[in-house]
Amino acid sequence: MSQPRRTSRRRAWTVLTLPALLCVLAACSGTPIAGEGVDAAPSASPSPSGPPGTLFDNFHYSGPEDSALAANGWQVRTGGGGPGIKDTWSADGVGFFSDPTAQGGRILQLQSSTDGTEQGTRQAEVQSTGTSLFTGTFAARVHFSDKPTSGRDGDHVVETFFPISASDSSTDYSELDYEYLPNGGWGHVGPQLDTTTWYKADPPDRVTRAHKRRLEGWHTLMVTAMDGKVTYSLDGKELFTSSGKYVPREKMDIHFSNWFIDLPFSGGPRTWDMKVNWFYYKADEAVSQADVQKAVDGFYSAGTNHIDTVPKS
Known part of the structure; x- marks a missing residue:
């Protein structure tokens, strides 16, 4: 079951300033997947157009320092705070690489690493x-890992996709979670996928359902928040629905995250990879998985890497 949020996600966010970007360029290129290059990809379209209320991105960026990443509304987390091992968020594990298994051949890679120590x-x-x-339809094509890319297995790692309020202390706090725990955690044995709708972060008030299944590989994760209910779907099949007070109450940001619950052993260095192929959002509409994929296919066919026609008010 999802762990209560213990510390604010927002207070320790920092923007990648020029010195930090130079550091990233010099030393933080990330680790490419075997057989993949690190060639720069074309940045997103500067003047996207398309259906009203649509956000799409297929992460065709050259790296965390790519100016188009911030221009298109994405931020790489650095600095402190939780969840997981506090104050260990780094741009080192964020990269954009070629991947022949991904639609369009490009991915966002989130790599978490540890040697069993906080430092x-x-x-x-x-x-x-x-x-x-x-409200509307949130969808992402995500690759979960059941084993580390390198090193000993056994870490309590959490691979996640979720919309969430900008502040944990918001009166109308909202959060809609997918959390995959290949080795379990918080006293539970994995593999396990948690789907959770939050009403409050502190004290924790949420409804959740755990799905005991192994999910190594690519999956389309969807959250449909419409008509007073929230429905979680995996590859077009419904998993869980919440309603009543367990629905979004304010606007949210999207997060993709790869982190450790704890550090159960030392055992030398190891790395865990989570990959994201694309993200799609349609405001105020319940869109089927087939229609989501049709829209995404259309963007790829048109060579559209990014589009945002969602009203900002």
């Missing part, structure tokens, strides 16, 4: 900015 741990997260997403 040797790095967690990775990318979020949208602007808190403009509310």
Whole structure:
């Protein structure tokens, strides 16, 4: 079951300033997936157009320092705070690489790493900015990992996709979670996928359902928040629905995150990879998985890497 949020996600966010970007360029290029290059990809379209209330991105960026990343409303997390191992968020594990298994051949990679010590741990997260997403359909094609890319298995790692309020202390706090725990955690044995709708972060008030299944590989994760209910779907099949007070109450940002619950052993260095192929949002509409994929296919066919026609008010 999802762990209560213990510390604010927002207070420790920092913007990648020029010196930090130079550091990233010099030393933080990330680790490419075997057989993949790190060639720069074309940045997103500067003047997107398309259906009203649509956000789409397929992460065709050259790296965390790509100016188009911030221009298109994405931020790489650095600095302190939780969840997981506090104060270990780093741009080191964020990269954009070629991947022949991905639609369009490009991915966002979130790589978390640890040697079993706090000082040797790095967690990775990318979020949208602007808190403009509310009701409608959220969808992402995500690759979960059941085993570390390198090193010993056994870590309690959490691979996640979720819309969330800008502040944990908001009166109308909203959060809609997918959390995959390949090795379990918080006293539960994995593999396990948690789907959770939050009403309050502190004290924790949420409804959740755990799904005991192994999910290594690519999956389309969807959250439909419409007509007083929230429905979670995996590859077109409904998993869980919440209603009543367990629905979004304010606009949210999107997060993709890869982090450790705890550090159960030392055992040398190891890395865990989570990959994101694309993200799609349609405001105020319940869109089927088939229609989501049709829209995404259309963007790829047109060579559209990014589009945002969601009203900002």
